[in-house]
Amino acid sequence: MAVIRSAGLRGFRATVAELGGDADALVREVGLPVEALDTDDLLVDDLAVATVLEVAAARLDCPDLGLRVASRQDLGMLGTLALAVQNSPTMRDALECTSRYLFLHSRSLSLSLEPDPYAVRGVVAIRYGSAPGLPDPVQGTDIGLGVLHRMVARLVGGPYGLRTVELPYHPPAPVARYEEFFGVEVRPGRPAALLRVPASLADRPVAGSDEGTRRIALAFLAGRSPEAPVDLTARVHAAVAQALGTAEVELPAVARLLAVHPRTLQRRLAGEGTTFAAVVDEVRRDTAWRYLTTTDLPLGQVAGLVGLAEQAVLTRCCRRWFGATPTAVRRAAR
Known part of the structure; x- marks a missing residue:
């Protein structure tokens, strides 16, 4: 069974309540403990988490549920990894650190910096999604891309030159809703979930980073093994x-x-x-x-x-x- 930290459900209870639903009943329905809604560090079945998001979106007639939950999450959901990331010297270091230790949050997720799929000069892609061979659930991927977008903006202290957002599905919510959230063109039905960004983003400094804090956080993370x-x-x-x-x-x-x-x-x-x-x-x-x-x-x-x-x-x-x-x-x- 692949697992994810229950921090992935941050904001779910508040979003469901706002829509008039019962978050406790929904998580019980898919076999998740109710405690997962109110604590970050329970290890829970990631398939059940993806399922409860889809069930809630359908049951509450809220196709943009993932984006709503993402707006209530932030970098802090990554726990200790967040401390290392936000104290990285550059965005390249921050993304590399996130990629290396993302298994601490979920073993079925991956993050990588890749060449632009359209070969546009000066553009690269931050790829987010399930590990190879696994499907990308709509609401779960919406949360991940949404949090990633907000994380990058937080790390550099504002807009970062996002070009387009690529979705690996045709979402049930209007594309205009995604474009409102991300502020750029969103392209559905693409091969992978991507944020296309300037290549120069990798060299931008992380706002407010501290090397001493980063060393301590990395010392903590270094003892963790993905195997x-x-x-x-x-x-x-x-x-x-x-x-x-x-x-x-x-x-x-x-x-x-x-x-x-x-x-x-x-x-x-x-x-x-x-x-x-x-x-x-x-x-x-x-x-x-x-x-x-x-x-x-x-x-x-x-x-x-x-x-x-x-x-x-x-x-x-x-x-x-x-x-x-x-x-x-x-x-x-x-």
Whole structure:
């Protein structure tokens, strides 16, 4: 099962409510947990996410649902990856970083900078969409292209010379609606989802970037592997995250929660190239990063929330995880 972070559903609840629908009922209908509507870091079935968007668009008679959701999303939906991207020195670096680590958000999505399909001099294309061999769902692709467009404008601090938008389908919404959103000509029925942009965009500096913050964010991202399996590991990750800071995180308890014998759990994790201790360490790292970069909680309290005995242990762990103290991580994020 391919998965996506539940951040992909940011703005869905508000959009559906605005249209008079029931977002909770819609996600339950396709087998998604209701919690996915209100948190960013659940790993959920990306096919179910694409399905609920299509179902909602049809049920609520809103063919431009994806564009409406996109207008409520921003770069922050990418979590830690957003911190690395928005502190890249140039747009080329930002796009390369997004492409390299997009698997942290969804393994079925891809982003690349390619030659212009029309061979227009001085123009290149930013290609967005599903991995090769997978279909491009209309509403999901609309969200992705919409967020990408807004992300680029945010990074360069304004208009960036967008030439045309290419859609790999004939959308149910009027093309004029897309042209209103993007502000340029939109061409449906093309081979791929593209934003055609000036080649010079790659060399434009990212507004407000900070190299120190970028180094810390990349140190966090560098430990993540796109080859790591997600099936059981993702379930253990979610179970540990739920227990962290509220109970002793022990293998037998997590195994009971997942209805798996502890030895079977260890064996299957080993088959996926990891261990229970490694998953716990990763969850602690991710949770510590979130508290340090998004809250002002005292460091001693952060240590307790991630299941560490004291602040000194948190400091040692942060040096190992990020190459910096908790205070330095927090300062960089600010």
